Amino acid sequence: MSTLTIPHVIPSPQEDCEKLHTAFSGxxxxxxxxxxxxxxxxxxxxxxxxxxxxxIYGEDLLKSLDKELTQDFEKAVLLWMLDPxxxxxxxxxxxxxxxxxxxxVLVEIAVTRTANELLAVRKAxxxxxxxxxxxxxxxxxxxxxxxxxxxLVSSYRYEGPEVDSxxxxxxxxxLRKHIKDEEYNHEEVIRILTTxxxxxxxxxxxxxxxxxxxxxxxxxxxxxxDDFLFALRSIIRxxxxxxxxxxxxxxxxxxxxxxxENALTRVVTTRAEVNLKEIKEVYYKRNTVKLEHAIKxxxxxxxxxxxxxxxxxxxx
Amino acid sequence: MSTLTIPHVIPSPQEDCEKLHTAFSGxxxxxxxxxxxxxxxxxxxxxxxxxxxxxIYGEDLLKSLDKELTQDFEKAVLLWMLDPxxxxxxxxxxxxxxxxxxxxVLVEIAVTRTANELLAVRKAxxxxxxxxxxxxxxxxxxxxxxxxxxxLVSSYRYEGPEVDSxxxxxxxxxLRKHIKDEEYNHEEVIRILTTxxxxxxxxxxxxxxxxxxxxxxxxxxxxxxDDFLFALRSIIRxxxxxxxxxxxxxxxxxxxxxxxENALTRVVTTRAEVNLKEIKEVYYKRNTVKLEHAIKxxxxxxxxxxxxxxxxxxxx
Numbered sequence: 001m002s003t004l005t006i007p008h009v010i011p012s013p014q015e016d017c018e019k020l021h022t023a024f025s026g027x028x029x030x031x032x033x034x035x036x037x038x039x040x041x042x043x044x045x046x047x048x049x050x051x052x053x054x055x056i057y058g059e060d061l062l063k064s065l066d067k068e069l070t071q072d073f074e075k076a077v078l079l080w081m082l083d084p085x086x087x088x089x090x091x092x093x094x095x096x097x098x099x100x101x102x103x104x105v106l107v108e109i110a111v112t113r114t115a116n117e118l119l120a121v122r123k124a125x126x127x128x129x130x131x132x133x134x135x136x137x138x139x140x141x142x143x144x145x146x147x148x149x150x151x152l153v154s155s156y157r158y159e160g161p162e163v164d165s166x167x168x169x170x171x172x173x174x175l176r177k178h179i180k181d182e183e184y185n186h187e188e189v190i191r192i193l194t195t196x197x198x199x200x201x202x203x204x205x206x207x208x209x210x211x212x213x214x215x216x217x218x219x220x221x222x223x224x225x226d227d228f229l230f231a232l233r234s235i236i237r238x239x240x241x242x243x244x245x246x247x248x249x250x251x252x253x254x255x256x257x258x259x260x261e262n263a264l265t266r267v268v269t270t271r272a273e274v275n276l277k278e279i280k281e282v283y284y285k286r287n288t289v290k291l292e293h294a295i296k297x298x299x300x301x302x303x304x305x306x307x308x309x310x311x312x313x314x315x316x
Numbered sequence: 317m318s319t320l321t322i323p324h325v326i327p328s329p330q331e332d333c334e335k336l337h338t339a340f341s342g343x344x345x346x347x348x349x350x351x352x353x354x355x356x357x358x359x360x361x362x363x364x365x366x367x368x369x370x371x372i373y374g375e376d377l378l379k380s381l382d383k384e385l386t387q388d389f390e391k392a393v394l395l396w397m398l399d400p401x402x403x404x405x406x407x408x409x410x411x412x413x414x415x416x417x418x419x420x421v422l423v424e425i426a427v428t429r430t431a432n433e434l435l436a437v438r439k440a441x442x443x444x445x446x447x448x449x450x451x452x453x454x455x456x457x458x459x460x461x462x463x464x465x466x467x468l469v470s471s472y473r474y475e476g477p478e479v480d481s482x483x484x485x486x487x488x489x490x491l492r493k494h495i496k497d498e499e500y501n502h503e504e505v506i507r508i509l510t511t512x513x514x515x516x517x518x519x520x521x522x523x524x525x526x527x528x529x530x531x532x533x534x535x536x537x538x539x540x541x542d543d544f545l546f547a548l549r550s551i552i553r554x555x556x557x558x559x560x561x562x563x564x565x566x567x568x569x570x571x572x573x574x575x576x577e578n579a580l581t582r583v584v585t586t587r588a589e590v591n592l593k594e595i596k597e598v599y600y601k602r603n604t605v606k607l608e609h610a611i612k613x614x615x616x617x618x619x620x621x622x623x624x625x626x627x628x629x630x631x632x
Binding site for chain 1: 435
């Protein structure tokens, strides 16, 4: 569920645009007003604001925001203002261009989005970058990672609830065999993880656990520092428990001295209207600290205010 | 261009349904009337007939046709009556289920269709078969063919006209290297053929020809009986000259004693509303015999009449 709070009476896009335009005017910028407008509107409402702003002032709102804001706050607002599909395409492109084996973004977007969302991201990617996502992924990855990431971003998984329990057992057995032999990059492992429906894979992982004694991810921890094993575990976690996976991304982003603002901004902006409420609940259970308190402690200034407005706070 | 001829005054779907229903009634079936109705209507008009028939008579028109018609004529009419995307999904499913290394259908549909058509076929496949196309392809193919067919059916190629001529040269060089070393199944060969846009690949094949002296397909003929090389050549021909490729499928379907009705029916029904006119022109140039004359010679009865009605005939 969404953490967004929308006012009972929603100002018209014209009114919102005027408020934003005034916030940009004069000496200094009124960041508070900007936050107040943009964080309490749905994606459709923000889109309407963007187009209305262009109609009234003849300028792209994103360009104005880019001029007025700075640093992490700027990055976060710009990402937030994009249409969700366009935002994912932008994130994926950023990840592909500076791809490294420990990258988390590609797996996160390819697996936690629905099949139709991922397809829409591929379409938006082509419109924006004049290339297909898969050719860019192929061009920027190598070896085992290419073998894994290419079918992963090309997948259009079936999303029905049907499960073939015989198939689940036999594919659990195939997975077990290759994991035992440490053939983690085996084409069968990749085929199963990248083509089967999420419901089917849940059954397969359950069968794996029952028949072979361990949850599959435990058996994929032989070398905790191996990036390929990490990618496999991430895929499995994004399938089985996306909220817990994303909670961990947030948790790790604030773990050490120095926050990983990119990761924090990414999860908050992309999930605020989807399942950030559930992620917050998982966060609280896991850390006995509310996410909003953790963010307060770890960030500051307008960036902090912006994130807190999106994350929302529930009174105790 | 389409070879379909549509009457100036098109009967309403109701009138068409009544004519069909009468053709089914009484002793024997009036195949002539059935052909007259279904072969002179566009896909949208045939769809309207199908739904109207269901509304009026409470029966699926396809089931009625199935009961009334037989053999190749029946198969052809049933295929023709399907919505084009649903028809491709059906053809692909048939091909996947009895897949063999010399199969032509998967490559034909995956490569000659546009990126958005292929995507729509994948969606229709899921709705109809409760699985993704790629998991079925993965489950029914093995070895090098799986490595090739899986990304081929998962591809969503960019279709813009942009060409990077530097990239064309460098990828022509990569292709040349692996072809020379007879590493036809190399992941780079597969990556280039399955992910690059058709415009880009045209430039790459041209660069290959210029720099290395032979058209790429000539260099892929080392062993003319090898099924994998045949698949690679088919992919390349479907990209560079789909009409010539499909002309050959038709030509071979009538070459020997005993017609390959499946292939003939497939190309005629799937291409009649797309580019059968161009295929006919290529056929005439290549064989100095008109396609309609060849069909007349090779087929008979209602099946012959049906194909001829779709192929159309131009007066000399």
